[in-house]
Amino acid sequence: VQAHKEDKPQKLLEMNGHTSVPYSYNYDLIVIGGGSGGLAAAKEAAKYEKKVMVLDFVVPTPLGNSWGLGGTCVNVGCIPKKLMHQAALLGQALEDSRKYGWQFTEEVKHNWMTMTESVQNYIGSLNWGYRVSLREKNVTYENAYGEFVGPHTVKATNKRGVEKLYTAERFLIATGERPRYLGIPGDKEYCISSDDLFSLPYCPGKTLVVGASYVALECAGFLAGLGLDVTVMVRSILLRGFDQDIANKIGEYMEEHGIKFIREFVPIKVEQIEEGTPGRLKVTAKSTTGNQIIEGEYNTVLVAIGRDACTRKIGLDKVGVKINEKTGKIPVNDEEQTNVPYIYAVGDILQDKLELTPVAIQAARLLVQRLYGGATSKCDYVNVPTTVFTPLEYGACGYSEEAAVQKFGEENIEVYHSHFWPLEWTVPSRDNNKCYAKIICNIQDN
Amino acid sequence: GKNEYDLLVIGGGSGGLACAKEAAQFGRKVAVLDYVEPSPQGTKWGLGGTCVNVGCIPKKLMHQAALLGSALKDAQHYGWNIAQPVHHTWSVMAQAVQNYVKSLNWGHRVQLQDKKVKYFNMKGSFSDPHTIRGLTKAGKETVVTAENIVIATGGRPKYPTHIAGALEYGITSDDLFWLKESPGKTLTPFVFNVSLECAGFLTGLGLDTTVMMRSIPLRGFDQQMASLVTEHMESYGTKFLKKCFPTKVEKLESNRLQVTWKNTDLGTEETDSFNTVMWAVGRAPDTKTLNLETVGVKTNSETGKIIVDASEATSVPHIYAVGDITEGRPELTPTAIAAGKLLARRLFGQSSELMDYDNVPTTVFTPLEYGCVGLSEEAAVQCYGSDNIEVYHAYYKPLEFTVAERDATQCYMKMVCLREREQRILGLHFIGPNAGEVIQGFALGIKCGATYPQLMKTIGIHPTCAEEITKLHITKRSGLDATVTGC
Numbered sequence: 001v002q003a004h005k006e007d008k009p010q011k012l013l014e015m016n017g018h019t020s021v022p023y024s025y026n027y028d029l030i031v032i033g034g035g036s037g038g039l040a041a042a043k044e045a046a047k048y049e050k051k052v053m054v055l056d057f058v059v060p061t062p063l064g065n066s067w068g069l070g071g072t073c074v075n076v077g078c079i080p081k082k083l084m085h086q087a088a089l090l091g092q093a094l095e096d097s098r099k100y101g102w103q104f105t106e107e108v109k110h111n112w113m114t115m116t117e118s119v120q121n122y123i124g125s126l127n128w129g130y131r132v133s134l135r136e137k138n139v140t141y142e143n144a145y146g147e148f149v150g151p152h153t154v155k156a157t158n159k160r161g162v163e164k165l166y167t168a169e170r171f172l173i174a175t176g177e178r179p180r181y182l183g184i185p186g187d188k189e190y191c192i193s194s195d196d197l198f199s200l201p202y203c204p205g206k207t208l209v210v211g212a213s214y215v216a217l218e219c220a221g222f223l224a225g226l227g228l229d230v231t232v233m234v235r236s237i238l239l240r241g242f243d244q245d246i247a248n249k250i251g252e253y254m255e256e257h258g259i260k261f262i263r264e265f266v267p268i269k270v271e272q273i274e275e276g277t278p279g280r281l282k283v284t285a286k287s288t289t290g291n292q293i294i295e296g297e298y299n300t301v302l303v304a305i306g307r308d309a310c311t312r313k314i315g316l317d318k319v320g321v322k323i324n325e326k327t328g329k330i331p332v333n334d335e336e337q338t339n340v341p342y343i344y345a346v347g348d349i350l351q352d353k354l355e356l357t358p359v360a361i362q363a364a365r366l367l368v369q370r371l372y373g374g375a376t377s378k379c380d381y382v383n384v385p386t387t388v389f390t391p392l393e394y395g396a397c398g399y400s401e402e403a404a405v406q407k408f409g410e411e412n413i414e415v416y417h418s419h420f421w422p423l424e425w426t427v428p429s430r431d432n433n434k435c436y437a438k439i440i441c442n443i444q445d446n
Numbered sequence: 447g448k449n450e451y452d453l454l455v456i457g458g459g460s461g462g463l464a465c466a467k468e469a470a471q472f473g474r475k476v477a478v479l480d481y482v483e484p485s486p487q488g489t490k491w492g493l494g495g496t497c498v499n500v501g502c503i504p505k506k507l508m509h510q511a512a513l514l515g516s517a518l519k520d521a522q523h524y525g526w527n528i529a530q531p532v533h534h535t536w537s538v539m540a541q542a543v544q545n546y547v548k549s550l551n552w553g554h555r556v557q558l559q560d561k562k563v564k565y566f567n568m569k570g571s572f573s574d575p576h577t578i579r580g581l582t583k584a585g586k587e588t589v590v591t592a593e594n595i596v597i598a599t600g601g602r603p604k605y606p607t608h609i610a611g612a613l614e615y616g617i618t619s620d621d622l623f624w625l626k627e628s629p630g631k632t633l634t635p636f637v638f639n640v641s642l643e644c645a646g647f648l649t650g651l652g653l654d655t656t657v658m659m660r661s662i663p664l665r666g667f668d669q670q671m672a673s674l675v676t677e678h679m680e681s682y683g684t685k686f687l688k689k690c691f692p693t694k695v696e697k698l699e700s701n702r703l704q705v706t707w708k709n710t711d712l713g714t715e716e717t718d719s720f721n722t723v724m725w726a727v728g729r730a731p732d733t734k735t736l737n738l739e740t741v742g743v744k745t746n747s748e749t750g751k752i753i754v755d756a757s758e759a760t761s762v763p764h765i766y767a768v769g770d771i772t773e774g775r776p777e778l779t780p781t782a783i784a785a786g787k788l789l790a791r792r793l794f795g796q797s798s799e800l801m802d803y804d805n806v807p808t809t810v811f812t813p814l815e816y817g818c819v820g821l822s823e824e825a826a827v828q829c830y831g832s833d834n835i836e837v838y839h840a841y842y843k844p845l846e847f848t849v850a851e852r853d854a855t856q857c858y859m860k861m862v863c864l865r866e867r868e869q870r871i872l873g874l875h876f877i878g879p880n881a882g883e884v885i886q887g888f889a890l891g892i893k894c895g896a897t898y899p900q901l902m903k904t905i906g907i908h909p910t911c912a913e914e915i916t917k918l919h920i921t922k923r924s925g926l927d928a929t930v931t932g933c
Binding site: 073078079082083086087090091093094096097099100101102103104105108109110111112113114115116118119122129133226356357358359362377380384385386387395423424426427 | 503506507510511514515517518520521523524525526527528529532533534535536537538539540542543546651845846848849903904905906907908909910913916931
């Protein structure tokens with residue numbers, strides 16, 4: 001692939017909007033980020049026989065961890081999470097099965113390495129599958145860090161530091177996010193994040209999970225399900241943004257099943273007591289409501305306090321793409337277009353949109369269909385269903401009760417609800433009256 | 447004279463109880479007669495009907511027991527160390543299931559009491575259109591009169607009485623769920639969903655199980671899906687004797703049963719011995735002892751089921767019928783319950799809402815479950831013509847099967863749509879884990895007239911099996927490979 005000189009970009013600035021100018025860029029479309037959104041866009045564009053390149057690069061975690069093509073979902077998100085959640089559910093199934101007449105040894109232990117190896121092998125097959133898929137569709141893939149250096153031009157830097165320049169008529173930013181750290185002494189040296197957890201080459205042992213996001217609760221949930229001693233440290237509320245009535249039920253269920261919660265505390269320091277796999281860490285935490293200080297000892301501290309968009313170091317200033325300075329997210333119009341007409345964005349980095357794989361994929365595909373297929377359908381971000389895979393799973397679609405009350409007024413909504421006991425839990429006699437469902441209806445339109 | 451009750455319900459099953467309790471909400475005087483004639487093997491049970499005692503409930507619990515057996519195998523791949531071999535003890539499971547069912551019987555009695563519905567453990571028969579003669583087990587007679595009578599006596603398994611030894615030595619689903627000891631090596635001849643479901647869980651519990659079928663499995667269901675279900679069962683370990691039918695059953699000295707059958711394909715006669723033979727040749731409506739002829743309630747001459755109109759009314763004023771006993775209705779608990787409730791509301795609550803029997807979702811709880819709603823592909827082709835329908839389909843692999851190294855060959859889904867205009871969805875079929883949970887939500891969409899474009903706008907939940915439905919895009923017509931590959 002050829003590099004282009006820097007004076008050419010001047011001409012590029014003049015070109016705008018939809019008039020096709022006979023100018024030969026290297027590519028029709030360059031996608032920065034080979035995750036859910038990015039790959040979906042690339043594969044869709046290839047269908048229209050466009051010349052497409054995907055740049056994907058994983059900056060290693062503070063502890064040195066990295067992974068292959070596919071993005072967060074495949075490598076350090078949805079997929080390994082669901083598999084480990086399944087492992088935990090199977091632990092519960094083992095216990096239930098005794099009540100259903102199955103007999104086996106009293107003591108059953110879980111082997112972290114067996115599970116993790118299986119999970120990583122499966123992920124490896126997905127990484128491979130994506131590479132093959134891109135090759136079959138004639139999409140050029142480079143394992144290189146992409147950043148804008150000028151109009152219509154990106155620089156791709158690979159692992160060995162070799163730099164190349166590429167130009168394209170259009171760009172799609174789909175760089176996603178990475179876990180946020182606490183910003184306290186010892187966090188990057190001793191704490192792990194979800195980026196490290198799913199490939200941890202040793203059992204995490206007694207774990208402190210910091211955070212109350214769905215990532216924190218899902219991880220805490222399956223770690224406890226695998227038999228580990230788990231504590232969750234929460235600054236204020238659980239599952240911010242979700243229906244709080246349900247969020248509390250989830251927390252209660254987790255507590256009843258052995259997960260400890262330390263509420264209204266934040267860690268201020270993490271120190272290493274002993275090295276090892278796992279080692280021993282001392283965590284000092286301060287109350288958010290007073291001056292109380294507490295200390296605790298854990299083998300592993302998992303930080304899950306949120307994720308930050310990967311938009312600060314990709315040269316957006318060089319091409320004038322505006323981002324929300326505070327959050328790092330990119331505002332787009334309803335066609336996923338940034339303020340720079342030839343630059344689009346999809347996925348977790350979008351401002352005010354949902355951070356979900358299927359949403360990124362749908363938005364990406366529809367975008368490409370509009371760009372190259374003459375389609376007009378826009379991504380519908382309303383009423384997107386989602387599920388939190390905590391030990392007691394929570395599926396939802398539409399308004400939370402609070403949001404409905406706020407939007408329509410309490411007198412204008414009717415909430416039908418019910419506790420129920422899954423038939424499968426009757427024989428093992430567990431968790432009667434924990435399951436719950438509610439439907440929020442608008443009285444005014446029946 | 448004045449009738450004692452506003453409503454008398456004969457049959458305390460899903461439909462009957464729902465109707466009675468709903469009527470009681472309107473402050474009416476209601477009575478329920480329930481009586482279980484013991485099976486030929488002597489099995490009997492309490493209040494609640496087929497579903498609770500010898501149907502849905504124990505079936506699903508035993509299916510769950512079998513699924514847990516698979517879970518034990520999967521668990522090892524996920525890191526759980528379980529020493530092999532693992533054993534299943536039937537009596538532990540049976541006891542737990544039977545105890546739960548008994549708690550439900552108790553719960554129903556308490557509910558009737560709470561709602562002030564009078565309960566008679568008696569067998570009812572008509573003396574005249576408003577009078578029922580009830581007989582207790584001991585033979586004591588009580589006469590009950592009512593303004594309105596609802597027949598909800600359901601059905602009982604048929605016996606192929608033309609086969610020698612069938613009645614004496616065979617059991618049915620009525621007995622299976624109440625066996626205290628393991629059925630051992632079992633043969634289930636003929637193939638209705640009940641027999642496939644039972645054969646499925648028996649196999650899962652480690653028992654040597656054989657299904658014998660003369661022609662097609664799951665008659666009335668989409669046949670492509672039915673084949674996938676039986677294919678999976680075969681790979682799961684259930685033995686199938688196809689194109690065969692039994693001719694006689696004899697008891698051996700060892701107490702085992704010797705079954706002789708004809709193989710219509712090879713034209714041979716074969717024989718083998720089993721511990722248990724469970725007949726599943728269909729269910730017959732329980733109307734024999736009702737004395738329907740006396741009052742003139744018309745039944746279908748072929749099926750014996752009671753003929754009702756859209757408002758559940760029989761040919762005799764003030765006499766109604768709901769549930770499995772009615773002609774042309776799905777034999778499902780939820781439809782019986784809904785029909786019973788709506789009937790009570792129409793009789794006593796000033797409602798005029800009729801039961802809608804269209805697009806009722808259902809699930810067959812075989813080892814790999816099959817859930818569906820709407821038309822089968824055959825029915826759609828027959829109704830609209832194959833040129834006017836589009837079938838979208840996909841083979842997929844549940845994420846949970848990957849690490850467990852499970853075969854997902856039969857995990858499949860298809861959606862039948864109209865080709866023209868809005869492309870309304872006519873039917874949805876899904877084979878895979880938790881099929882009932884998956885199909886339930888989509889049933890609402892189909893009830894609301896969902897179209898293919900609307901489905902395409904619906905974003906899936908990741909990672910799930912259900913989301914694959916929202917991604918269906920390969921048509922049968924295209925001939926393209928319908929295997930789902932990655933995200």
